[in-house]
Amino acid sequence: MLTQSLAVAILAAAAPALARPDAGYWKRAISSTLNEARTCGIYDAAPSVKAPKVNPWAQITNEDTVAVWDLLHAPESGLNLTDPAKAEAADNYVYFMDTLHTNKTAVLPYIDGEGAQPAKYARVVIFEGAKPEPVSQEYMVGPLPVGPATKIEKLDYIFNGEKRGAVPYNARYFDDKRSRLSEPLLISVMSEIADITEALFGGVYYGSSDNRTNMVAATPTPVSLDGSTAFRTIMFRYPGLASYLTPIDLYVILDITGLDASKYTLRGIVTNERFFPTVAEFRAAYDAGEIINEFPQTRDQEWALLKLREDMGVRDLEDRLAPQSIEIGGKRYKLDTENQYVEFMGWSFYMAFTRTLGLFFYDIKYKGERVLYELSLQEAAAQYAGFQPKAANTVYQDTYYSIGTYSATLLEGFDCPFGATMLNVSYPEGRGTEVHPQAVCLYEADSGYPVARHRTGASNDYGFSRLGSVKGSSLWARHIATIGNYDYMFNYGFHVDGSIEVEVRASGYLQSSPYYKNQSNFGPRIYEGTQGSYHDHVLTFKADFDILNTKNSLQVTDLFVKNQSQPWFPELGTFEQMELHAHNMKEEQMFNWAPNNQAMYAVVSEETNKWGEKRGYRIVPGKSNIHLSIHDSPFSKKQSTLLKSNLAVTRVHDTEPYGNSWQNIHLSYAPQQDFAKFFDGESVENEDIALWFNLGMHHFTRSEDVPVTLFSEAVSNIVFAPQNFNERAQEGDLRNRRWIIAKGGEEGGLEYEDHGIEMPTCRIELEEPATKVLPIVKL
Ligand SMILES: *[C@@H]1O[C@H](CO)[C@@H](O)[C@H](O)[C@H]1NC(C)=O
Ligand SMILES: *[C@@H]1O[C@H](CO)[C@@H](O)[C@H](O)[C@H]1NC(C)=O
Ligand SMILES: *[C@@H]1O[C@H](CO)[C@@H](O)[C@H](O)[C@H]1NC(C)=O
Ligand SMILES: *[C@@H]1O[C@H](CO)[C@@H](O)[C@H](O)[C@H]1NC(C)=O
Numbered sequence: 001m002l003t004q005s006l007a008v009a010i011l012a013a014a015a016p017a018l019a020r021p022d023a024g025y026w027k028r029a030i031s032s033t034l035n036e037a038r039t040c041g042i043y044d045a046a047p048s049v050k051a052p053k054v055n056p057w058a059q060i061t062n063e064d065t066v067a068v069w070d071l072l073h074a075p076e077s078g079l080n081l082t083d084p085a086k087a088e089a090a091d092n093y094v095y096f097m098d099t100l101h102t103n104k105t106a107v108l109p110y111i112d113g114e115g116a117q118p119a120k121y122a123r124v125v126i127f128e129g130a131k132p133e134p135v136s137q138e139y140m141v142g143p144l145p146v147g148p149a150t151k152i153e154k155l156d157y158i159f160n161g162e163k164r165g166a167v168p169y170n171a172r173y174f175d176d177k178r179s180r181l182s183e184p185l186l187i188s189v190m191s192e193i194a195d196i197t198e199a200l201f202g203g204v205y206y207g208s209s210d211n212r213t214n215m216v217a218a219t220p221t222p223v224s225l226d227g228s229t230a231f232r233t234i235m236f237r238y239p240g241l242a243s244y245l246t247p248i249d250l251y252v253i254l255d256i257t258g259l260d261a262s263k264y265t266l267r268g269i270v271t272n273e274r275f276f277p278t279v280a281e282f283r284a285a286y287d288a289g290e291i292i293n294e295f296p297q298t299r300d301q302e303w304a305l306l307k308l309r310e311d312m313g314v315r316d317l318e319d320r321l322a323p324q325s326i327e328i329g330g331k332r333y334k335l336d337t338e339n340q341y342v343e344f345m346g347w348s349f350y351m352a353f354t355r356t357l358g359l360f361f362y363d364i365k366y367k368g369e370r371v372l373y374e375l376s377l378q379e380a381a382a383q384y385a386g387f388q389p390k391a392a393n394t395v396y397q398d399t400y401y402s403i404g405t406y407s408a409t410l411l412e413g414f415d416c417p418f419g420a421t422m423l424n425v426s427y428p429e430g431r432g433t434e435v436h437p438q439a440v441c442l443y444e445a446d447s448g449y450p451v452a453r454h455r456t457g458a459s460n461d462y463g464f465s466r467l468g469s470v471k472g473s474s475l476w477a478r479h480i481a482t483i484g485n486y487d488y489m490f491n492y493g494f495h496v497d498g499s500i501e502v503e504v505r506a507s508g509y510l511q512s513s514p515y516y517k518n519q520s521n522f523g524p525r526i527y528e529g530t531q532g533s534y535h536d537h538v539l540t541f542k543a544d545f546d547i548l549n550t551k552n553s554l555q556v557t558d559l560f561v562k563n564q565s566q567p568w569f570p571e572l573g574t575f576e577q578m579e580l581h582a583h584n585m586k587e588e589q590m591f592n593w594a595p596n597n598q599a600m601y602a603v604v605s606e607e608t609n610k611w612g613e614k615r616g617y618r619i620v621p622g623k624s625n626i627h628l629s630i631h632d633s634p635f636s637k638k639q640s641t642l643l644k645s646n647l648a649v650t651r652v653h654d655t656e657p658y659g660n661s662w663q664n665i666h667l668s669y670a671p672q673q674d675f676a677k678f679f680d681g682e683s684v685e686n687e688d689i690a691l692w693f694n695l696g697m698h699h700f701t702r703s704e705d706v707p708v709t710l711f712s713e714a715v716s717n718i719v720f721a722p723q724n725f726n727e728r729a730q731e732g733d734l735r736n737r738r739w740i741i742a743k744g745g746e747e748g749g750l751e752y753e754d755h756g757i758e759m760p761t762c763r764i765e766l767e768e769p770a771t772k773v774l775p776i777v778k779l
């Protein structure tokens, strides 16, 4: 095993500038440095704890996955299933299995009382191509483990579209089997024009498995708008590790409605910003010299790899190890790995994982009182802009690709701090389970600023000057889903002051476009033949707040400007001043942040704190809190409603666990899950409510997106902070603080209070596991 020891002796660091500690303090610190050979123990496992209850949201087990698979494939099920590895589009086969969410109404009596542990169910998607009316159909299978009581039922109740759990064939996931059906037509078109593509782009396409093919064909979404017809837009790129940055100015659009490939037709070819409905017209234009490749793409992709470039020179002192965030006093959070349960500085929560949506948080409590029942990602979308079919027509909703399946190994020391707790994730895959080792990390990190500080009392006024400063830190849970070109980093922070932060960052390759001279209104040129296509990223989250209990309201405090006059300054007449007007929202609704943030939103309980104020959590807007810019595009209509406002508040129902459905992307006009239908006039006052919020960014692309987008700028976040939830700020019980009294006058000197928490006097020994990327394991 490769281990490298980076030993760093830490001496007591410089004391605060204002006040130097007394001599005794220094003596204690230095002598213990010299005498103790203790290491800081940053690799020690987090102390263990036993979760109060068995995690009722946990993933289904491998045994259950296998048993469900066998149950479905037994002839008695009547499902007439074919092995997915051998199936074609016109067969019935299992597309995926996942853990069905557990109903909140079943969980609450269990976690809050003596209720029985709710039964687990599998969620199964079966592509039923062999049905007279071919569909994708969702099923629920349970209760688990499989036994006499286990039933296979259609899973309809979580969808509000007309066909509920069924998705018409044209709108179902465009998998390898669907792709194969239209491949002969694509090959025939591309073979017919192979002489032209070779001459223009130095590239030909005879099918993905033909050894002459030297271009990659990719199909973005959507491929259908309502499930009645289907089309396939094919874009071409040079193959390689950085294929996304070497697109080619050639697009083929096929009409591919239904399962009978003999009826598929060519809609047309696009290049040079011109549309050719037939091969003949395309050829005629080429023969007339009207089609050129003015900005050829490079086949060499070295320039686009995320690795050191010696030709960019060296920065002074950059050969030294960069600062690291390490848990130098030992881990301060406790973990129940089996139940995915965490306790940290008054916080406690459970985690769960699904293949569709990734990491979930449940039962988030602060000092034993519930703040959130659930915090989860619901969608990660992007819509592009441009004047060519790829950029102009592409909308991604990444739940379509099963976001959880793209969360993989994190690199310790780089993706996460050295010594972070690394957790595996697992999800059903085929007749088994796929394990992605070290795909979630948990760590406490320095906030980079104190939670609070103040210096009070000039020496001569109150005798002495006093300085108080409290250490700021947070526990973070992080995972990164690399969905095709993009790496989305999801960060969930639990701060010691009782606030919670949700942050998402994006890196990875742009889905770029070939460079077009007159399309600068869609983004800049970023390489010889490459243009960065403008796009919006919108990531929807659900925060099911239960402040103390399920009876909550969404309180709006408007900052109101009013003309008034002041009797003690009559000569000033009337002039403006600010007032707060608070009210509760009455009905479910979608809404936006107020201009200039002149409204504060908070989820409040009817219960009051010591001062008679309603206990709640405020929703603090953060960086780049955008919504989708487009409201009326055929590609992002009713399946994108949830992307179109900053915020929304709804009543919580067992039938509305998800804001979107994973196959909605192909159902713009006839969604399987219509978020708009959530808003049916129900009261949100003193009820069980959920807040939906969007994070994201307007991705104004730039040459600094090469080779990959920078996490530092591509970031969006939000904070939930206590609002009269407590009777005072949550810092008074933190011992990681200093209280220093600087005595003035003749006697001088310092009183220095450290509450027994001294500067570190241990040696840090870092193991060097940073180069290990663990393989995915199949059970
Ligand atoms: C079962 O599916 C196959 C295709 O995989 C089909 O040919 C056959 O007719 C189906 N059987 C029944 C009873 O539906
Ligand atoms: C490509 O495939 C053909 C037929 O499958 C084969 O005859 C030929 O040798 C292959 N060429 C190369 C360069 O591998
Ligand atoms: C994580 O997965 C690895 C396999 O890669 C396995 O050795 C390890 O025991 C797993 N850890 C846990 C906590 O399940
Ligand atoms: C760019 O120029 C071409 C050729 O002059 C024209 O056909 C096309 O419409 C222009 N594109 C845009 C987006 O203006």
Ligand SMILES: *[C@@H]1O[C@H](CO)[C@@H](O)[C@H](O)[C@H]1NC(C)=O
Residues within 6 Å of the ligand: 561, 562, 563, 575, 576
């Ligand atoms: C206050 O009065 C001034 C002068 O009449 C007017 O211009 C201004 O708009 C008023 N402000 C508000 C908030 O009504």
Ligand SMILES: *[C@@H]1O[C@H](CO)[C@@H](O)[C@H](O)[C@H]1NC(C)=O
Residues within 6 Å of the ligand: 103, 121, 157, 654, 655
């Ligand atoms: C969850 O609740 C819904 C609505 O009441 C119900 O239809 C469904 O069967 C429940 N699911 C489970 C797994 O019990």
Ligand SMILES: [Cu+2]
Residues within 6 Å of the ligand: 506, 510, 535, 537, 699, 709
């Ligand atoms: Cu982007």
